[in-house]
Structure formats: C-alpha cells, structure tokens
Amino acid sequence: MRVGELSGLMWNDIDEVNKRIIIRHSEKLNRLTNTFYISTPKNGKTRIFPLTIEIAELLKKIKNVEKKYGYLTEFVFSNVDGRIHARVISGYMKRRTSNEGFTNPKSIHTARRTLNSELLASGAPRTMCCAMIGNTERVNEEYYTYDVSSTSEKMEIVTRINSRVTSNANGNRNDGSP
Known part of the structure; x- marks a missing residue:
C-alpha cells in the first residue's frame, strides 16, 4: 500500500x-x-x-x-x-x-517495489501484481521491478544453459533432431 x-x-x-x-x-x-x-x-x-x-x-x-x-x-x-x-x-x-x-x-515505497519484485520472482502474473500494487503494467515494469534473485539462483540458471549449449555443440541435441 x-x-x-x-x-x-x-x-x-x-x-x-x-x-x-x-x-x-x-x-x-x-x-x-x-x-x-x-x-x-x-x-x-x-x-x-x-x-x-x-x-x-x-x-x-x-x-x-x-x-x-x-x-x-x-x-x-x-x-x-x-x-x-x-x-x-x-x-x-x-x-x-x-x-x-x-x-x-527503507521507505514504504521501497517496500512496495520489493513486494512487487518478489511476487514476480515467485511466478505471480504481472496483472495480479499490478492489481495488488495499484499500478499500470508500464509503470510497474519501469519503476517497480528489480532483480531479487540470489547469486545461487543465477548460478543454477547459467549452469543449466551452459550444459544445454555444450551438449548441443557436441552434437547431443535434445530437440528430437538427427
């Protein structure tokens, strides 16, 4: 609020x-x-x-x-x-x-931004976040969203991508192609 x-x-x-x-x-x-x-x-x-x-x-x-x-x-x-x-x-x-x-x-405004960012990071739909925070989607995206992920979460995603890219480079395709 x-x-x-x-x-x-x-x-x-x-x-x-x-x-x-x-x-x-x-x-x-x-x-x-x-x-x-x-x-x-x-x-x-x-x-x-x-x-x-x-x-x-x-x-x-x-x-x-x-x-x-x-x-x-x-x-x-x-x-x-x-x-x-x-x-x-x-x-x-x-x-x-x-x-x-x-x-x-921290300000109340900072708490609102953090709540919005945490909701989005948890998979909440953008429209739900906007409805709860009271902003338009444009304002929400531009001013109320920032990265709240941990270094370990980022590491896990990058490792997964790296594994997939390396596997594809070695000819091990996972998309059903020959």
Whole structure:
C-alpha cells in the first residue's frame, strides 16, 4: 500500500470474512491550506489486497493497543491526536529500518517495489501484481521491478544453459533432431 493509503485505511476496510483489505481511501495534503483530507487512492480506483494471517494478527495487535490507550478511531493507524498522518508513518518506517539487518533506511515505497519484485520472482502474473500494487503494467515494469534473485539462483540458471549449449555443440541435441 502507498503511505497515504495506510494513513487513510479504516477499520471497515478490513474484511475479515473474505480475508481481504479493501483499499479505497488515501490521505492527501492540500498544499494551499496545509490541511490533510481523505480521498480516493492515487489512480482513483478501489483495489483488493489479501488479508494474510500475519497481517490479520498485526491488525489485531494494533486494535488492542489503541483500545488499551483509548485512541481507537475509525482509522487503523491512530494515536492520542487522532489519525496518524502519512509523514509520521514514513518516518517510523525509516527509523525502524535504520538499524541492524538493513543496508540503509527503507521507505514504504521501497517496500512496495520489493513486494512487487518478489511476487514476480515467485511466478505471480504481472496483472495480479499490478492489481495488488495499484499500478499500470508500464509503470510497474519501469519503476517497480528489480532483480531479487540470489547469486545461487543465477548460478543454477547459467549452469543449466551452459550444459544445454555444450551438449548441443557436441552434437547431443535434445530437440528430437538427427
């Protein structure tokens, strides 16, 4: 999800029965008045994201903490001052990824790119990735896809190709030709 979509996420967007998150709100900033408001997602379209067991458990913890401290609102991410704004979520993500285990601080945008790349590397259809991420295929291909394969995966593929090429060069064709 985009950071504005996280800030605009409401509890009624969480469909536990059908195990999905309905992404239909996004926080926007009116630069003239310097005020935040809730609108539609960037491309104006509602989309669906799977509600995995891990995400459902995390959301349950968030709701319990918000209930405990008395700041449960219609928005998923709230604190004593109300809805948590996108820039606060962004700052938190960068702080949490500035410690051990990360080569450099990560943004929500980086997480979206990584998810897309991992989905594609796992064999998910491009159209599914685009639908979940909320991008067109062109934007997804151009800006949201990068290599996430390991050196050993690359080695395995190159070794397989080399074996096939070497076999063909030695006259051992595997295509049924004489």
